[in-house]
Amino acid sequence: MWLWDSNILRYYFGEKHPILHLHLKQISRDEIALPSVVVAEVLRGRCDFALKASPSQAPMAHQQLLQTQKLLLQFNVLVFDDKSAEILEILRQKHKAHKRYPDMMIAAMAKAGNHIVVTRNVKHFEPLLPKNQIANWIDEKPN
Numbered sequence: 702m703w704l705w706d707s708n709i710l711r712y713y714f715g716e717k718h719p720i721l722h723l724h725l726k727q728i729s730r731d732e733i734a735l736p737s738v739v740v741a742e743v744l745r746g747r748c749d750f751a752l753k754a755s756p757s758q759a760p761m762a763h764q765q766l767l768q769t770q771k772l773l774l775q776f777n778v779l780v781f782d783d784k785s786a787e788i789l790e791i792l793r794q795k796h797k798a799h800k801r802y803p804d805m806m807i808a809a810m811a812k813a814g815n816h817i818v819v820t821r822n823v824k825h826f827e828p829l830l831p832k833n834q835i836a837n838w839i840d841e842k843p844n
Contacts, residue, residue, distance in 0.1 A: 703732055703836070704779060704811055706804075706820035707739045712839055714772060724838040734777040734816075738806045743769060781806060784813040792829060801825055 705713075712718040747766040754762035789809035796805065804822075808829035811818045818826055821839045 702816040704816045708821045734779040736807045737780045785809045788812045
């Protein structure tokens with residue numbers, strides 16, 4: 702399974718990045734999932750904006766929240782489970798200086814299920830996962 706980091710969603714829904722779409726032509730949509738961590742990150746950002754928006758921004762903020770929710774429904778979601786939690790605890794002990802807790806959670810999910818994390822932020826995951834479990838579908842063309 703290919704687990705998408707949140708930055709890949711931006712390219713998928715926004716720029717329609719050409720290299721990303723080359724990768725997508727080579728795999729089945731069923732092989733892609735969003736980690737529940739990514740869903741939480743994306744919705745948290747939209748919810749924060751909707752709840753803190755000025756009166757003039759609030760209608761747009763709430764529309765964006767609902768639109769994002771609908772877009773996320775297009776994907777399979779892989780839920781953070783007990784095995785992921787066990788691996789996360791090991792990663793936390795080993796990488797105490799790692800600042801991005803959500804990245805550690807995603808890495809734990811990848812390790813637990815032997816999945817590949819698709820991200821443009823390869824450096825965030827290099828200390829956490831072997832190279833064969835990290836893919837950059839934005840800067841690296843498919844073979």
